Amino acid sequence: MRVGTVREIKNHEYRVGLTPESVREFRAHGHEVWVEAGAGEGIGAWDRDFEAAGATIKPDASDIFTGCELVVKVKEPQAVERAQLREEQVLFTYLHLAPDPEQTADLVKSGVTAIAYETVTGPGNTLPLLKPMSQVAGRMSVQAGAHSLEKAQGGRGVLLGGVPGVMPARVAVIGGGVVGFNAAQVAVGMGADVTILDRNPEVLEKLGIYFEARAKTRFSSEANLAEIIAEADLVIGAVLVPGAAAPRLVTREMLKTMKQGAVLVDVAIDQGGCFETSRATTHDDPTFVIDGIVHYCVANMPGAVARTSTYALNNVTLPHALRIADMGWRKALGADPHLGAGLNVNAGQVTYEAVARELGYDYVPVEEHVNV
DSSP, rough: OEEOOOOSSSOOOOOOOOOHHHHHHHHHOEEEEEEETTGGGGGGGHOOOOOHHEEEEEEEEEHHHHHEEEEOOOOOOOOHHEEEOOTTEEEEEEOOTOOOHHHHHHHHHTTOOEEEGGGOGGGHHHHHTHHHHHHHHHHHHHHHHHTSSSSSGGGGGTTOBBTBBBOOOEEEEESHHHHHHHHHHHHHHHHHHEEEEEEEEHHHHHHHHHHEEEESSOOOOHHHHHHHHOOEEEEEOOOOOTSSSSOBBOOHHTTSSEEEEEEEEEGGGGTTTTBBTTBBSSSOOOEEETTEEEEOOTTGGGGGGHHHHHHHHHHHHHHHHHHHHOHHHHHHHHHHHHHHHHEEEEEEEOOOOOHHHHHHHHHHHHHHOOOO
């Protein structure tokens, strides 16, 4: 199979779908690999590195979209990229379709087979291809929040960990999953006063055992959430409903109870955001202020630490991409229901139930596409 990757064109997105090491693996399996010129520059992987691994360098993304059967990316295809997708082509990347009707419509129209990293499952209902980026984003969220709390950035002028004789900042983490756990780890390590909210008693118990007295846990009822939000200097939104739009848990009314200059960091923005006032921002212009509250809603946070993120991502995506190339997508997805859960769109139909429900499409189960 001919496999390709392109240079990402989303604002300040420096990650790349394949590393030179991944290219070498594809070549060892007998596949041809095309890489757009300059695709790996953001992580310090130069064209000569890809060529040494066995890739063919192509001057333009259109060469990849026209000539490759499997396209491996990082971020959702932008409009100019979607216009080049075609039937009998497999796209393997993050998609986040539920809050993105335009992208979904374009993918349906193209006839492409679109497999989303974020809905591929693992044992125990885990999301192994989302996990490393959730780890990165969770850790970055506290860095971003701490910076946004600085007065020059519009924040309250509060140091996250305080100093002797001065109280540390209060940090509320909404959601105790991978993002929330990693955010709490960093916030605790920086000396903040941390409270983690979640609705799952088992998650709260595990967090309580891990953090002991270093962080507090609260059940995420509406009353508890409102109380914690009003006291917080920094709120990390770390809520995830796999494949679906994130619930809007923090309302505009709640902002009125918050301290002026407090900061909201919405890590769920890829799925529409968990704050009512959220809208996606970029690394160029990461924050905005509503009712005196600073909002940080960058939709591709891990792109800022591109080298770390790319290698972490390739570690988990490569085995699946190789399986697709080795077996063909139908056999690969049919043999592995976990990978099958990643199929979101195929041949003009939506194959992921949450996306179909959110956007009003007829839902066609994956099995009807792989068993043909």
